[in-house]
Amino acid sequence: MLSFNREKVKSAVLIVLVLSSIIQVGILWDYQSHRFPFNFISKVFSSQSNNDKTDIVEIARKDIFSPYRITISNGNRTHWVIGKDDYIYNELWDEACGYLEKVLTSGEGHSVNMNTWIDLTVKKSIMIEFKTGIKTGLLKWFLDITGSSSDYFDSIQKIFILPYEDINNNNTVYIYSSKGLYRYIVPFNKKGMLKSGYTKTINNLEYNGNIVQYNTFKEIDPNNVISKKLQLSISPDILCVAEGIKYYKYPSAIYYDNRKTADIEEIARVILGNEKESFDRYIENNAVVFKNINNTYRLYNDGLLEYKYIPGVDDQEKSDIGSAFEKAYIFISRIKKGYIDPETDLYLKQVKDENQGYYEFIFDYKLGDLPVYINFQDKSGDKEPVKSAVSIKANGKRIIECRWYLASIEKSRTQSEYNIYFEDMLNEMSKKYGKQSFDNIEVKDITMAYLLNGGYDSKGIPPVWIIERSDGEYYFLQLAKKNSAVQQKDE
Amino acid sequence: MCKKLFCTVVILILVVFMAIPVMAHPVDSLEDKSSQSSGNTDVKNLDKEQEFKARFEAELLAIIENKDIKETEQFLVSFTRYVSSDIVSKKLYNVSGCTKEESISVILSRYNEDKGIYEQFLNIEGENRWDIGISGFFTKSFELKKGKNKFKIIIYKKPVFDSLKEKENLAGINGEVSISDTQGTISVGATEDKNNIDVLKDLSSQNDEIFLEEGKNLQIQYFTVVFLDESDKDKLLNSVTKIEDVFKSNIVDTDINGKRFQFK
Numbered sequence: 001m002l003s004f005n006r007e008k009v010k011s012a013v014l015i016v017l018v019l020s021s022i023i024q025v026g027i028l029w030d031y032q033s034h035r036f037p038f039n040f041i042s043k044v045f046s047s048q049s050n051n052d053k054t055d056i057v058e059i060a061r062k063d064i065f066s067p068y069r070i071t072i073s074n075g076n077r078t079h080w081v082i083g084k085d086d087y088i089y090n091e092l093w094d095e096a097c098g099y100l101e102k103v104l105t106s107g108e109g110h111s112v113n114m115n116t117w118i119d120l121t122v123k124k125s126i127m128i129e130f131k132t133g134i135k136t137g138l139l140k141w142f143l144d145i146t147g148s149s150s151d152y153f154d155s156i157q158k159i160f161i162l163p164y165e166d167i168n169n170n171n172t173v174y175i176y177s178s179k180g181l182y183r184y185i186v187p188f189n190k191k192g193m194l195k196s197g198y199t200k201t202i203n204n205l206e207y208n209g210n211i212v213q214y215n216t217f218k219e220i221d222p223n224n225v226i227s228k229k230l231q232l233s234i235s236p237d238i239l240c241v242a243e244g245i246k247y248y249k250y251p252s253a254i255y256y257d258n259r260k261t262a263d264i265e266e267i268a269r270v271i272l273g274n275e276k277e278s279f280d281r282y283i284e285n286n287a288v289v290f291k292n293i294n295n296t297y298r299l300y301n302d303g304l305l306e307y308k309y310i311p312g313v314d315d316q317e318k319s320d321i322g323s324a325f326e327k328a329y330i331f332i333s334r335i336k337k338g339y340i341d342p343e344t345d346l347y348l349k350q351v352k353d354e355n356q357g358y359y360e361f362i363f364d365y366k367l368g369d370l371p372v373y374i375n376f377q378d379k380s381g382d383k384e385p386v387k388s389a390v391s392i393k394a395n396g397k398r399i400i401e402c403r404w405y406l407a408s409i410e411k412s413r414t415q416s417e418y419n420i421y422f423e424d425m426l427n428e429m430s431k432k433y434g435k436q437s438f439d440n441i442e443v444k445d446i447t448m449a450y451l452l453n454g455g456y457d458s459k460g461i462p463p464v465w466i467i468e469r470s471d472g473e474y475y476f477l478q479l480a481k482k483n484s485a486v487q488q489k490d491e
Numbered sequence: 492m493c494k495k496l497f498c499t500v501v502i503l504i505l506v507v508f509m510a511i512p513v514m515a516h517p518v519d520s521l522e523d524k525s526s527q528s529s530g531n532t533d534v535k536n537l538d539k540e541q542e543f544k545a546r547f548e549a550e551l552l553a554i555i556e557n558k559d560i561k562e563t564e565q566f567l568v569s570f571t572r573y574v575s576s577d578i579v580s581k582k583l584y585n586v587s588g589c590t591k592e593e594s595i596s597v598i599l600s601r602y603n604e605d606k607g608i609y610e611q612f613l614n615i616e617g618e619n620r621w622d623i624g625i626s627g628f629f630t631k632s633f634e635l636k637k638g639k640n641k642f643k644i645i646i647y648k649k650p651v652f653d654s655l656k657e658k659e660n661l662a663g664i665n666g667e668v669s670i671s672d673t674q675g676t677i678s679v680g681a682t683e684d685k686n687n688i689d690v691l692k693d694l695s696s697q698n699d700e701i702f703l704e705e706g707k708n709l710q711i712q713y714f715t716v717v718f719l720d721e722s723d724k725d726k727l728l729n730s731v732t733k734i735e736d737v738f739k740s741n742i743v744d745t746d747i748n749g750k751r752f753q754f755k
Contacts, residue, residue: 076581220587220630221571229569229589230627243583243615243632423631427624435625 057144060329064348064363065142067093068131068371071214071239072205075124075164079214079239080205083369088201091193096128096159098189099173101143104136108152109175109182117158117181118236120174121216124202126161131364131371132350133157133178141322153177155351163188163198212248212420214239220422234443240422247482248420251411252460253367253450257303259339259406264288270338271297271305299406302376304386305335307402313357319396321351324359328394331402332363341408347371349388358400363390367409367450373466373474374405375453407452412460418479420448425465429477442470451476547650547702554645554703555600556608560711567592567710568623568646571630578717579635583615586644587630588623594649595623599633602641609643622649635718646710650702 070082070092082089103109121127133155140146158176165172166185173184188194193201205211218236227233259267267288268276279290279297290297298306318324336346345366352360365372376386386405393400419425425446430438445468450461467475554560565573568588577584586599598620601612611619614633623629703709 077585078581215585219572220585223571225569225571226589226628229591240630242585242587242630246616423624423626423629426626426628430624430626435627 056326056329057141059333060325061142063333064329064346066345066347067096067128068347069127069129070096071127071129072202073122073125073127074202074206075122077122077215077219078206079121079216080211081214081239081369085368092126092201093128095126095161095189095192097143098192099161099171099184099186100139100156100159101145102186103173103175103182103184104140104143104145106184106186109184112174112181112183114181117160117174117176118218120160120162121237122219123162124164126163126198128159128161130157131347134348135321135351135353137321138325138351141320141325152182153179163193163195169195210245212241213244215242216240231439232443233441235445238443238446240446241420242422246419246421247417249415249417250370250448250463250479251368251413251415252462253372253409253452254412254460255407255409255452257407259303267299271299271335273334300383303406304376304383305402305404305406307331307399309398309400313355313395313400317396318353318355318357318359321353321359323396324394325361327396327399328361328392331392331394331399332390335404335406339406339408341410343367343411344407344409346389355393358393358395360391360393362388363392365389365407365409367411370449370463371447371466372409372450372452373476375451376405377454405452409450409452416462417482418463419482420479422446424480425477428480429465429467429475432477433475437475444468444470448479543650550702551598551645551647554709554711555598555611555643558602558607558609558643561705562713563706563710565710565712566706567595567648567708568597570712573712574714576715576717578719580719580721582634582718582720583632584635584640584716584718585630585632587628589628590623591627592648596647596649597621597623597629597631598645598647599631600643600645602643612642635716637718637720640716640718642714642716644710644712644714646712647703648708 066084070089071079072082072092073079082092134157135155136153139156153175155178156175157178158174160174160176162172162174169188170185171188173186175182175184216236217234217238217240220240220242221227221234221236264281264283265276268279268281268290272279272290276290279292279295281288281290283289286302287298287300294310296306296308296310300306332346340346346363347366348361349364350362352362364374372389374386374389384403386403389407390402390404392402392404445466447466447468448463449466451464451466452461462481463479465477465479467477469475568590571587571589572585573588588597599612599614600609600619602608603610612633613619614621614631616631618631621629621631705711
């Protein structure tokens with residue numbers, strides 16, 4: 001009896017040892033994440049993870065995957081920018097996603113001369129733009145495209161939908177990619193808009209006098225007279241207001257630190273989540289620091305959050321971009337939930353993949369339809385300047401580094417009328433920077449935005465013009481308020 | 492002795508203090524005279540300026556109304572999208588241009604068929620005349636009436652009197668310019684603008700001078716825009732029309748200022 005029990009105990013101890021060794025290996029496999037190995041076990045045994053992934057993709061797609069701008073052209077020198085609050089916005093974005101899916105899963109499109117893309121902007125069309133090219137791998141992740149699909153282009157920046165081009169009742173989609181311009185003739189989306197739907201949308205816009213009407217710079221200067229005479233090179237697709245509404249109402253932006261408490265435990269809960277127990281915490285040089293063997297988080301008083309994976313990226317596999325983005329998104333969504341106001345949107349501005357060990361995802365804030373530019377120079381010089389809201393380096397296995405300027409941005413209650421005419425903007429810009437500043441430079445984009453550059457005004461930050469050069473640097477100028485313009489005239 | 496000395500000093504002090512206002516009086520009167528003379532000069536200047544402006548406006552009006560004045564090269568302003576004849580289906584028409592010159596003004600005028608003259612015409616901002624800003628670029632839109640619209644754009648370099656005034660105002664803000672006419676000199680900043688002075692002298696001496704000269708400081712541009720509204724478009728698209736008839740019709744006039752149409 002006794003010997004039987006001894007054998008039983010031995011077997012039980014053996015099973016426990018085997019299990020614990022598996023768990024230990026599991027922990028190591030999970031890169032010493034200092035938590036119980038449930039995550040590892042669930043990965044092995046449950047189908048839950050697949051559901052979680054689908055959920056994450058769904059949430060990320062709604063939360064982050066959105067175009068920088070949707071523009072409709074009536075082909076008769078009038079363009080409208082469709083705002084996020086416009087009823088047609090989601091419908092058009094779904095249309096674009098539908099066609100993008102077709103393009104990414106179909107064969108190679110017909111290659112078109114790259115120089116003809118600018119002609120597409122003045123045709124009767126819908127243009128969907130990303131701020132910079134988005135990698136096709138990431139687009140596939142967003143659109144949940146698996147299996148074999150076309151890889152003709154590395155990244156996509158613009159999608160043109162020209163429903164009136166094909167005479168055989170098909171839709172025509174142009175893809176402006178890193179490898180050139182491609183044309184796809186595809187059937188209209190089954191559940192989407194037909195030609196009549198596009199016509200109705202354009203007609204509605206034409207009858208609506210309250211929407212700002214834009215021209216492209218190509219329409220204003222088709223023969224490049226300005227670049228020849230004034231040595232000012234402006235990208236032909238830049239949208240300019242030259243007619244119609246001159247003054248338009250915009251709210252100011254109010255930004256604030258949404259960290260409601262200075263309690264270090266509460267901060268640890270938001271930033272570290274379930275892992276908070278495995279971190280040491282202390283305060284150093286105006287920053288709360290959380291540290292363990294491999295990870296350091298630093299949250300500065302001014303709202304800058306820095307994370308670093310101490311071992312770096314040696315011997316790490318870069319993995320596919322979708323997995324890397326998933327890691328980045330999980331990290332972002334956890335902190336965003338705790339520290340960023342839901343009204344503040346984040347959009348994917350750029351993806352860099354030059355490094356062998358990781359991808360770098362750059363996000364910026366957006367308030368309504370206007371992007372928020374950030375430019376903070378640390379006076380002490382200890383920190384690198386902050387140029388974007390979030391810069392996060394990640395690979396398929398983990399986050400390597402992150403810099404995030406935590407700020408909640410919301411619209412002020414009051415709105416003011418601002419002069420949005422292109423000509424007046426150029427004059428004010430020449431006054432501010434001197435006409436010579438624009439000699440021989442290439443203007444890539446001119447847009448209205450909010451600029452956070454350290455100055456805080458309790459009345460809010462008014463919108464500015466951002467004149468972006470091709471090298472990424474930009475000039476800025478406050479939009480002229482209607483009342484101040486009248487005052488200046490009176491004076 | 493001390494008492495005598497004290498009294499003498501007191502008397503001397505009193506005399507000196509009493510003498511000060513007496514001595515000051517003639518200087519005051521001199522200043523008054525000087526300011527009076529300066530005021531007179533200002534008034535004279537103002538009169539000159541008024542007279543100058545009136546003569547200039549009269550000349551400008553004659554140029555605006557004149558339908559026979561010849562078109563010039565685009566030597567002051569280059570239009571970015573210039574077509575001498577255009578057919579459009581959009582009511583708003585846009586004219587854009589750029590220049591490297593400073594102090595350039597633009598006047599938009601439209602031909603009045605009944606009166607047989609050109610008349611100043613308002614753009615959508617409510618201006619019929621505008622100065623080109625510091626960037627050197629302008630873009631203006633205006634509404635077309637249905638059918639044929641004949642336009643003339645008058646571009647001129649603003650005359651010296653205006654330019655000087657502008658410089659005076661501009662530099663006045665920076666505290667760099669002093670203009671004194673009492674000695675018959677004008678100085679702008681540290682250096683004299685000799686050309687301006689010469690022209691100003693000329694203006695004051697020659698009342699009959701012509702200020703604006705085509706090809707020198709005056710640019711004239713003609714263009715015609717035919718605006719077809721939806722009914723015209725439908726008519727053209729949905730009815731059987733001979734090309735010959737189209738060119739003969741009122742909608743499209745092939746003989747506008749003897750220039751060929753450019754279809755868009």
